[in-house]
Amino acid sequence: MKRGILFIALCCLMPLLVWPANKNLKYVEASSLTLVGKAMPTPANVYHRVDVEKYSDMPKHVKNLFTYSAGLAVSFKTNSPTVVARWTTEGKRVMGNMTPIAQRGLDLYMYSDDGWMPVGVGTPTAGKTEHECCLVKNLKSGEHRFLLYLPLFDEITSLEIGVDSAAVITAEPSPFRHTILIYGSSILHGASASRAGLAYPARMARNTGFNFVNFGLSGSGKMEPAVANMLKDVRADAFVLDCMPNPLPEEITERTQYLVKTIREHHPGVPIILVETFMREDGYSDQQMHERCIRQSEAFIEQYELLKKEGVKDIYLIRDNHAIGTDHEGSIDGTHPNDLGFDRLVRQYQPQIMKILKRYGIR
Amino acid sequence: MKRGILFIALCCLMPLLVWPANKNLKYVEASSLTLVGKAMPTPANVYHRVDVEKYSDMPKHVKNLFTYSAGLAVSFKTNSPTVVARWTTEGKRVMGNMTPIAQRGLDLYMYSDDGWMPVGVGTPTAGKTEHECCLVKNLKSGEHRFLLYLPLFDEITSLEIGVDSAAVITAEPSPFRHTILIYGSSILHGASASRAGLAYPARMARNTGFNFVNFGLSGSGKMEPAVANMLKDVRADAFVLDCMPNPLPEEITERTQYLVKTIREHHPGVPIILVETFMREDGYSDQQMHERCIRQSEAFIEQYELLKKEGVKDIYLIRDNHAIGTDHEGSIDGTHPNDLGFDRLVRQYQPQIMKILKRYGIR
The missing domain is CATH 2.60.120.260 (Galactose-binding domain-like)
Known part of the structure; x- marks a missing residue:
């Protein structure tokens, strides 16, 4: 009882x-x-980054990743x-x-x-x-x-x-001004920050007061023409291309021109900043990865120089000077920075990006 | 067909x-x-840290955590x-x-x-x-x-x-010499390093060549007498106590004397280094946590000073001078450092620990 x-x-x-x-x-x-x-309306789900119904010809993986709420x-x-x-x-x-x-x-x-x-x-x-x-x-x-x-x-x-x-x-209104769109790989996407606010575009936004938009696509930032075509419609004050780790060297050679020229044509006068990612951490031990990183970098630099030679205006290159550090501790898995690597990367890239933006009155 | x-x-x-x-x-x-x-044989499972059958009177949570292979x-x-x-x-x-x-x-x-x-x-x-x-x-x-x-x-x-x-x-023989046993909380245990080699004792071991043994107990580094008694049997060249975040202020007051004096008695002449953890990151926003951190710190410092006053020899205190940084980005969740926080913490604690060890010919 x-x-x-x-x-x-x-x-x-x-x-x-x-x-x-x-x-x-x-x-x-x-x-x-x-x-x-956000860089565009997304009627299907307000927390998508891109309207994947509208840009339905993008690759399946890309569309899937643009439904993630990164950034x-x-x-x-x-x-x-x-x-x-x-x-x-x-x-x-x-x-x-x-x-x-x-x-x-x-x-x-x-x-x-x-x-x-x-x-x-x-x-x-x-x-x-x-x-x-x-x-x-x-x-x-x-x-x-x-x-x-x-x-x-x-x-x-x-x-x-x-x-x-x-x-x-x-x-509350957005605390950030301007729109700096960054397109790229898993590193941009946020792998492997320990929490979302430590992804590097988020850190740079809080540091600078600028709206850095995260168009990172884990493993799929491969510069496909359909993605370049989608970027025609994005209104941005600057474009940063941090996609080098994902495409094969051959894909870099095939696709960089179309990507950059499409943005150039549809957004005249707006700076386009190409970011090199040189050596993955696992390239220091894995000989095949080492070779691949060198070939990717060579292809990327070659394309940049070709664009310059052709007179494409307002394009810039940021070289990777051991962006995540030299002690080999800035990565979780040999590919993706951890919070320590991202901290170093932001210290290296942010001032260079800001210097370029300043020339265009973006301040 | x-x-x-x-x-x-x-x-x-x-x-x-x-x-x-x-x-x-x-x-x-x-x-x-x-x-x-390793600091002792563990017959039940070679990958345990402590022989939990032998020290069966330790609290259940503590025994469970000592079966984890941290460090x-x-x-x-x-x-x-x-x-x-x-x-x-x-x-x-x-x-x-x-x-x-x-x-x-x-x-x-x-x-x-x-x-x-x-x-x-x-x-x-x-x-x-x-x-x-x-x-x-x-x-x-x-x-x-x-x-x-x-x-x-x-x-x-x-x-x-x-x-x-x-x-x-x-x-291959162990690359590390001496045994520096660190007993403490989840931070020591490795939360929230992105991989095991970035837990702070592992980093300090590779940096210094010393064998820093990880006796971190996530949430359970509470200085219970049964744990102090287990430490009697551990042969170490130095003891570091980094357990302040886990016990309540009252538990710090009750238990510090027994823990330190037990180690002192059973390991005469060996340095005992108490490490303060002052303010958790969430203490900067959560007023109750702020208050708790202050009370923990006061209790810990008070106990250290009492031990000094009583003439307990070879004890040292390392104060927390914003060990994980001042930009508030060194933690994943307001409690646990991320890899950035750990990098800063190692830069602050390691030289102080090494300076003390040097006095004892540990080099």
Whole structure:
């Protein structure tokens, strides 16, 4: 009898013990706030990067990857001391070289006296597509501005942000100006930052105040003509091409001219910056990879010089001067930088990119 | 009919297409090679860190975590151009803030003209406990020395290293001298390095040539008396206590004296270095965490000063001077450093630790 009463009492208490106490929270659709990092409307899903129905002739892998929310962030402000999130992802395959937080989780930054400061992450539920997580709590009273970075390597199908029921949450304008579109490989995409806000375009955006748009395509930044054609329609103040690691040397030779000339023709006067990626870390041990990296680099530089010789204007080349460091510790797997490698890469590339942009009055 | 023939032909070809071509490889038990980073024999499983049967009165969580292979590495040499691995893990729960490679994968270093260089990782198979992976291939001919770091956050139950069938693989002595035992929290344990070789004791070992032994216990480095008693039996040239983040302030006050005095009594003349961890990153936004960090630090410093006042000899304190940096980007989740944070932490702690060790002739 006593046990029965205890059981009933426990059942009554359970809802109070379960976090979060939903009755004290209210949720808003993130899509009703400001989405940062977009380069075009995407009617099928606001969290896609490219309208993959419209550009249906792009390769299948490319279209799939453009549905991932890499580089997107939600800008809002609230006076809630607690911020939580509920979100769903498609559940793409688990990646060995990414944390679940970076792959399909969330990364919250708050604007502080020190600038943008990470204040909490959304850890996804392992093996599930529905996730719920408290991002930050016990904040100082007052209104704060936030940027919530979305998953790097999954498609996000819904996102709600929860705040205390008595608090106010509203859209905040994008904190970033101009549009600097970067097209490229998995390194650009964010492999292998430990969380989304540490992907290098996100870091450069917070550092500079410029809107660096992430068109990274893990393993598939191969400069196909259909992708070049899609870029015709993107309004940007500058284009950065960081795609060298993905195409074969022969593909670099075949495709660079069309990619650069297509952008040049459709966006006259806008700088196009080609970024070399010289030696993958595993090229220091794997002799075949070493050879491949050299051939890719030679093909890339050759194409750049050909374009210059032909008089294509406003194109620039940034050489890779051991961008992720010389101690061999800047990569997780011989291919992708870790946060240490990305930190070094940003220190090397950002000033060079900014110097070029400055010449065009982009400041 | 044609389809039938095609099917049979494909079935015959399949074994040739499946990697690795096992007939060209031979495997050795890693336990027959040299295991680096051990502080005691562990009869139940050579890849445990502590004999958890012998020290059965330690808390359950502590015993479980000491079965994880954090900090252990296999030392060997081979003239094989390819190195592969087959291994099994217990399959502990997926961690949101770790890459699968760091949690239950492998991390291979090769000795080169530049010193120890990472040359490949073993990516575990998602959702499985049996894993197989090529670690490195196409190496320059000749004999090379290797260190293979084991999973940080799982128990490894078997490990075989595969090389070309015509190659020779033999045990290589540990490349590290002395034993510097570090006891502590998840940060020491390796959360959240991107791969096992980037956990900070592993980095310091390669930097200095000293054998830094990882007794990190994720969330459970709480200085319990039973753990202090286990440390009586560990022969070490120095003890580093980096456990401040885990115990409550009250536990720090209750337990520090017994831990330090037990080590002092059983290892006379050996330096004991207490490491402060001051402010967690989330303490900059979460007011309650801020308060807790201050109280932990006050309790820890108070205990150190009490020990000094009592005349306990050969004890040292390393203060936390923003060890993971001041830009707030050195952590994945507000608690655990990422590779960038660890790089900064090593730069701050290593010279201070080495200076103390030098006084004791440990060089």
